[in-house]
Amino acid sequence: MKLQCEVEVINRMLPTYGMRNRGKGARAVLSIGRHLDKITKLNSIYLMICTLKDKAGSKYKLKENIEQFFTRFVEDGKATVRLKEPAVDVCLSKADANNLKTFLSAARLAHRGSDTDALPLSALTAARSRDVEKPKSKMAITSKKDYPLTSNFPYSLDQLQVSYCKLSRVDMRMLTLKKLRKLDLSNNHIKKLPATIGDLTCLAELILHNNHLESFSVALCLSTLQKSLQHLDLSQNRLHGLPAQFCNLRELVHLKLDDNQLVRLPFRIGRLSKLRFLSAARNQLPYLPSEFRKLSLDSLDLFGNPFTQPNPLDHTIQLKFPLTLLEMAARATVNHRIPYGPHLIPAHLCHDLEVAKTCDCGKACLNYFIQTSVNMNLHHVSHTVVLVDNMGGTEAPVQCHFCSLTCYSVFLDKCLQRSTR
Structure with a gap:
């Protein structure tokens, strides 16, 4: 023994x-x-x-x-x-x-x-x-010939880098390293992340730069990573979008999403209150979500996205008169912060409440609203802003939602007043 x-x-x-x-x-x-x-x-x-x-x-x-x-x-x-x-x-x-x-x-x-x-x-x-030697805390493997096939990774590792090894999936032996704080799997061929990465309770930094990822699973967003993950690098992958639950990763400080195929950012991105460094350059973003205005960043890079020029009069009206009972009940639940969960209401209604839009008046709307977009100077949310385009711009379109025609009319009046000054 x-x-x-x-x-x-x-x-x-x-x-x-x-x-x-x-x-x-x-x-x-x-x-x-x-x-x-x-x-x-x-x-x-x-x-x-x-x-x-x-x-x-x-x-x-x-x-x-x-x-x-x-x-x-x-x-x-x-x-x-x-x-x-x-x-x-x-x-x-x-x-x-x-x-x-x-x-x-x-x-x-x-x-x-x-x-x-x-x-x-x-x-x-x-x-x-x-x-009897001191336990190894760091390991870096940067070529396929050095990758361990017959021996396990040292149990004491808190930092592990495995790059340029042409991995097509995450080795399950890595997921037994309970002390791991930093996992660098950059420059491989990984297409999918196992949900068991969420079992690494100490993981603070996850680097997946230059892989073949097409999605980021909801299971990871609901795992213990919610309490530990601070640095996430998903740049140079094949992501088209991120799940709404992504914003449960509220400890994030650094987030890199450059060089993907993102057509949208997470709707509730404003919940990432600790986020300070965000880069999503060279994607396919036409606009930013409305909650983007809630961020407080030190550095922001959105260069190379095909942002559309907004027109407040160019809008989408999705209203119904009178509102359905479901819509009114859902709005009241969000506005009055009434507790809910799958043990009280159907799971699909819980999901709808989680992605409720916020009107400019501060109230919620779910399925019935008016949608438009307006330009926002990105310096309002970040101290340092990388130019959005080659023309020296620092503005980008942000989605706006309105719960009623009254709120939309108030918004148009404000726009008219600004244009006549």
Whole structure:
């Protein structure tokens, strides 16, 4: 039975001699196994600690030799085993919590001398160098010949780059790396992302630049990425659109969507309140969604999109008099923030409420509205703006929705007043 972690062995007698402990842990492999006692000539159970400097290991007898276990922080991978002879404290840290609990249970049984036959024990042997070396936290693979086919990725990785390897799908072995904070799969041939990427609870940066992605799944937008993902690079892919649920990724700070085939941005993009850097250059955007005006960015790049020149009088009227009962009930639900969910109303109605439009008056409209577009100076939402076109423009059309003819008339009056000044 073995455990990999950091260990500090503290001699409790040193202070009586006016000496201090080193106070620093070292990467080690702890083993519980049988060893021939030179005095009794019997096989006894020992705890062996092997480090890079001492691969042969130091052995400590366990039977009736543990004074106390300190396990208050065992969920954090920390514990201390106090031995009677010699008078040392074995301080463990940076261990896997489940493995640590199992290891301590085995040590407790060995101390009592009971049920030891049931323990998976073997003879104690010296540790290998790779077992006691500091865990690898970063790995970069930039050619197909270096890609590991028979060995797993180190479990301790928090940054992994796999580029130029012609991957057509995400290797499921990557998705077992629970400590992963940055995953760079740029310059491959990936067409689809597995929903299990959402199980990487620590993932803060996902780079998928220059792949063959055609969609970004709703499942990823509803996963734990909502709470962790801060940097997302989807540039140079084949995306035509992003789901409405994309705006659930509210921790996003950096978003790159350049060189795709996007014909629209997420309708609720204004919900990305932490977004500071947005680039969606060289797409097929004819206009921006109405909630774009709610963003507060440091940098914005929309160069090379075929934005249409807006005309407030060029509008689409989709109204019905009187409004349907469904439309009135839905508007009231959104306007008064009435709680709803699939346990209360049909799921398709929940989706309709999620994508409700917001009128200039601040009220909601769903299926019945008047739609037009107006020019907006992008400096209103961003400190730095890359020119929209080669003519030096920093304006782009933004969609507007109106819940009634009254609201639309008020809007036209404002436009007329501005044009006559």
